[in-house]
Amino acid sequence: MKENCIIYGGAGFIGSHIAEDLLLKDMKVTIFDKLNASKKNIAHILDKIDFIEGDFNNEVDINRSLKNMDHVIHLVSSTLPASSNLNPYYDVESNLISSLHLFDGCVNSNIKKVVFISSGGTVYGNPIKLPIKEDHPTNPLNSYGITKLSIEKYLSLYGNLKGLKYKILRFANPYGERQNPLLNQGLIAHLLYKIKHKQTIEIWGDGKAVRDYFYIKDGAKAIYRAFLDNSGNNIYNISSGTGYSINQILDKFRRVLKLKFRVKYLPSRKFDVKANILDNRLAAKHLNWRPETSFNEGLKNTWRYIIDNQ
Ligand SMILES: NC(=O)c1ccc[n+]([C@@H]2O[C@H](COP(=O)([O-])OP(=O)(O)OC[C@H]3O[C@@H](n4cnc5c(N)ncnc54)[C@H](O)[C@@H]3O)[C@@H](O)[C@H]2O)c1
Structure with missing residues (x-):
């Protein structure tokens, strides 16, 4: 059963x-x-x-x-x-x-x-x-x-x-398909949504904060x-198990997804940790669990979803 x-x-x-x-x-x-x-x-x-x-x-x-x-x-x-x-x-x-x-x-x-x-x-x-x-x-x-x-x-x-x-x-x-780009959680969906709608990307801090x-x-x-x-x-x-800074992600958007966009840096926030891996x-x-999907592949899938759905 x-x-x-x-x-x-x-x-x-x-x-x-x-x-x-x-x-x-x-x-x-x-x-x-x-x-x-x-x-x-x-x-x-x-x-x-x-x-x-x-x-x-x-x-x-x-x-x-x-x-x-x-x-x-x-x-x-x-x-x-x-x-x-x-x-x-x-x-x-x-x-x-x-x-x-x-x-x-x-x-x-x-x-x-x-x-x-x-x-x-x-x-x-x-x-x-x-x-x-x-x-x-x-x-x-x-x-x-x-x-x-x-x-x-x-x-x-x-x-x-x-x-x-x-x-x-x-x-x-x-990150991935169906993440809500309008919430304050889910950086990748949020950034890609802004890019799709030709809005300026706003980053808290200098873009060096690393996340997994x-x-x-x-x-x-x-x-x-x-x-x-x-x-x-x-x-x-x-x-x-791998960390990327926000600036590295923006670079991936340019190189892997071939996107063009504007970025504005804002003052950092007190409750954001500097690095998390x-x-x-x-x-x-x-x-017996391991991540299987490469970052480039995952980004391509997410971008495709945002283009079609958001
Ligand atoms: N998304 C992330 O980056 C992330 C990272 C780590 C942990 N989490 C945790 O994972 C969980 C799911 O995250 P998510 O990104 O899928 O969030 P989400 O907002 O997409 O989904 C949460 C769901 O909970 C439902 N919900 C909220 N309050 C409810 C209530 N009172 N009664 C019934 N349903 C209610 C919402 O309607 C929604 O469908 C959360 O606990 C979140 O804190 C999320």
Whole structure:
């Protein structure tokens, strides 16, 4: 019999790719997302999945949705790194408290495993050593990162106290088709959208900030591997393991995608870390997961999608 998995926040960018991959793995996929959430990202698989409309902040909706589920993927977030400091109360209430309700529901419903997509770009803060391993100190510089880390810690507590099985995947910077270019998360989609619409690109700082960008279709494959993983290790970086500065990315746009555009540099922001490159060898060892798509190939796919859809 097919195993049932439910993806909270599954109608978004990352969730749509995870749903696609889990369907390929022959799982029965249910997506839980907001009432009136756009279904654009999942329109091509709507006939293959179940969709539950609900509010992640409503305990009744959560408990109802967990019935008959085997696996849970938690992707809901009500905040973004850049804006989370404006209202930390909201961040904690809507993300941390609701996650606790979800984990209680998972214990009561005998869920086999919870996979939580955390943020490898924010939980570590400014790195002491690159590439960053999973046991690197965690000193987030924004509320978003603190909340993600708190959710991780509570998962660990629920694991110890209540036997809840879980895996935490600390995603670096995913990019690819269906990323919303108008949010303050997802630099590559945002820049390519601006270029398509002939707008000047604005960069915070001098463009030397380094990030670890991985192609989302690769990242999505880590979830199924996490379901299978019985290694006893619970936290994994999911990343390319390679860093690119914003200026290097702009250079790729010029050389690989043959694009022309204008750039304006703005003052840097306090909560942006200078560099973030994640060591992904633990995921290779225990999950047998590795990034497969070259940066050039991923950029070409993303540009093609933006040209056709945005
Ligand atoms: N995109 C990134 O760069 C990145 C990097 C690391 C971690 N993450 C984390 O991965 C997760 C998914 O990111 P994404 O880029 O796919 O985001 P997204 O905004 O595309 O998707 C999130 C989904 O959650 C849904 N949602 C929000 N509040 C809800 C609520 N109260 N009830 C039900 N559904 C709700 C939204 O409708 C949306 O479909 C988030 O937790 C994010 O913090 C993202």
